[in-house]
Amino acid sequence: MTRTLGWLQRALRHEFAAARQFALQASIARRLGDPKLAAQCDEGAREELRHAGLLADAILAAGAMPADGALAVLPTGRTRDELLDEACRTESAAVLLYRDALRATPSRSASRDLFEFLQREEAEHLALLQRMRRIAA
Numbered sequence: 001m002t003r004t005l006g007w008l009q010r011a012l013r014h015e016f017a018a019a020r021q022f023a024l025q026a027s028i029a030r031r032l033g034d035p036k037l038a039a040q041c042d043e044g045a046r047e048e049l050r051h052a053g054l055l056a057d058a059i060l061a062a063g064a065m066p067a068d069g070a071l072a073v074l075p076t077g078r079t080r081d082e083l084l085d086e087a088c089r090t091e092s093a094a095v096l097l098y099r100d101a102l103r104a105t106p107s108r109s110a111s112r113d114l115f116e117f118l119q120r121e122e123a124e125h126l127a128l129l130q131r132m133r134r135i136a137a
């Protein structure tokens with residue numbers, strides 16, 4: 001469990017860092033006059049906060065405290081393409097993080113179900129952003 005707990009805490013830090021990044025990107029997108037991208041970034045920030053909540057619930061259920069610790073400061077970018085590139089990088093990192101977490105987590109555990117669920121959602125986020133990246137503003 002301790003090993004799994006470490007992955008839960010690490011994932012929690014990632015989700016908060018991503019939520020912060022996407023919230024800032026929403027403001028930058030509004031400033032760029034791109035309300036569609038801003039709405040997508042806002043939605044992304046909400047999604048990552050929801051993920052953080054699920055991870056915090058799991059950590060508390062395991063009898064530990066969600067210790068989010070120092071968050072990585074993920075770059076935002078300044079242009080539409082840069083915003084999307086940075087967001088794609090974050091979602092790719094999340095997919096890999098959950099892949100590694102799953103490798104370290106015993107089968108048939110609640111944490112495994114959660115990591116699988118989150119990995120699926122991050123893969124969907126990534127696919128959506130990649131589509132937006134291909135489409136001109």
Ligand SMILES: [Fe+2]
Binds near residue numbers: 048
């Ligand atoms: Fe997430």
Ligand SMILES: [Fe+2]
Binds near residue numbers: 047048091125
């Ligand atoms: Fe995501």
